[in-house]
Amino acid sequence: MVKLPSPPTREPAPPEVDTEVRRLPRPERGLVLKPALFLTVLAMAAGLGLGTHLVHYAQIADAAKQQGTVTTGESDPRTSRLYRLKPIVTNLTEPANVWLRLDAAIVFADEMPNSEIISAKISEDLLAFLKTLKIGQLDGATQLQHLREDLKDRVAIRSGGDVKDLIIESLVVQ
Missing domain, CATH: 1.20.5 (Single alpha-helices involved in coiled-coils or other helix-helix interfaces)
Incomplete structure (x- = not known):
């Protein structure tokens, strides 16, 4: 039989004093728990x-x-400065068989106690202005921007500066 070499002998473990020196100190619990x-x-x-x-x-x-939903002609309950106008329906000057419908809202600069009166005057003025339009004045984006600026100027003049903006919700030409 063949004898196997015996395993090497182990060195005795170093004393406990040396192992404590080699270990890193444990972090304190407060250093971990406070940020968590x-x-x-x-x-x-x-x-x-x-x-x-x-x-x-x-x-x-x-x-x-x-x-x-907010009905037409009433103020918006979330803000008393927005007032929806009743739809304005009229025919154009040329051609006479073309109709236009405008849905718009006005924004008052401050709260207005007589907003219904001012909005009725504004609607009347917008109707009179829209009756004078021709179909060529509604062709293209630039013409529509000019129409919006004209309507906004008319609203500002009619309200005496109380209306800050005119919002065109829809404009249908048929």
Whole structure:
């Protein structure tokens, strides 16, 4: 039989004093727990704030849905500065068989207690102006921009500067 070499003998373990010197010190619990706790509290606060924000806007949307859409000729309940005009329907000067419908809203500079009176005057003035238009004045984007500026100028003059802007919601030529 063949004898196998015996395994090498192990060296005795160094004394415990040497092993403690070689180990790195353990971090203190506070150094790890404080940032973790801070980040947890920060995440909870952000989640609470976002949740509150979303619930607020969901309640607004629900209230608007329950009230229904804003009817024509009434002020928008979310802001009393926006007033939707009743649709203006008229025929053009040339050709006479072409009709135009304008849906618009006006934005007051401040809250106006007599907004219905001013909007009726503005609607009357816009109707008179639209009756004078020809089909060529509605061709292309540049012509429509000029029409918008003309209507905005007329609204500003008629309201005495109380109206800040005119918003054209739709303009249909048939």
